[in-house]
Amino acid sequence: MTDNTKAVYDEMLSRGLNRTYKFVWFCENNEKCEPTEENTVVIHKHGSLKERILKLYYEDVACAFIDCNGSLRKGNIRHPQVEFYLMHGSSTKRVTHYYTMPDEVDYTISLSSFFQKYDAENLNYDVNKVVPLGYPRSDWLFKKSVNLKKLFPSYSFEKVIYWMPTFRQHRGEESLNFSSISFPIIYNREIAEKINACAKENNVLLIAKPHFVQDTGNIEMYQFSNMLFIDDEFLRSNHIQNYELLGCVDALLTDYSSVYVDFMLCDKPIGLCWDDIDEFRQKEGFLFDIDEFFFGGEKIYNDDDLCSFIERISENKDLLKDERNRLKYEIHDYLENKNAARITDFILEQIMNGGRIA
Secondary structure, three states: OOHHHHHHHHHHHHOOHHHOOOEEEEEOOOOOOOOOOOOEEEEEOOOOHHHHHHHHHHHHHOOEEEEOOOOOOOOOOOOOOEEEEOOOOOOOEOOOOOOOOOOOOOEEEEOOHHHHHHHHHHHOOOHHHEEEOOOHHHHHHHOOOOOHHHHOOOOOOOEEEEEOOOOOOEOOOHHHOOOOOOOOOOOOHHHHHHHHHHHHHOOEEEEEOOOOOEOHHHOOOOEOOOEEEOOHHHHHHOOOOHHHHHOOOOEEEEOOOOHHHHHHHHOOOEEEEOOOHHHHHHHOOEOOOHHHHOOOOEEEOOHHHHHHHHHHHHOOOOOOHHHHHHHHHHHOOOOOOOHHHHHHHHHHHHHHHOOOOO
């Protein structure tokens, strides 16, 4: 109950659409979805017999399906239904042979016209069904609603760097292992302690969040004075969305992840862990010239580079501000916080066109 689907759901609630439509969430078994909003139902994907029967029923009668990490619609369709795939992110990696978007998905939302053709290529999907409307979750970057001092009361800091790497070993699909490194830069405890000491000296808090599909079996989740690891459960228990937190930090540390593109909207420094770039090039390759595409982020190859980046953040130095913003205008169509509203309008229009007027 997060990401792009949650942002659209919130927008629909703000319009009072739950007085007209029933909303049904299909959640993972371990996800704590307990909405109190009127006319909202939660079904766990592999729940009780009653839940499985209800899932089949709602799949059959639904007028629209909205998802962002896989297609929901299943079975025979006996009336007009519309499915919208909101995407999880704008991939820079070439993954055309791993996934094909089902034909029954009517529309896929793309970040921008720049990514429209690349998203279609990666999904093996009709480019004419890819609609560049921006990502709803990006609206959260503008909220500035998270008080970092209250969220991390036991830590002393003035600046915060959020570390969000892409996955390197997929927890459920071995063919999606891109690198021999489980987590960039921090290969052992000695390096982690060095980075923490640097962060402490510069009064910086380094928050690391592994990708949600990363196999974390080989990652040690260090909890030091100025460096800590968090996960999705941390966000859920604190009732915040990942991009709400992201919008309130002072800098991003990532790599080949699509969050690099999204965070450009914040106009803040970005560091890029580049220590396994050769493995990514050889294993999968990229959709375009990434050396040009990623020139808006400082390349970090080792612990010394990371410490230098931390020092610059503490000193308010943004070395690549001009380069990053020039790229932002090339790859973003929308620079404001109205994506969820724009996509909600589009979804409602297509539902009406499909004949399913509630």
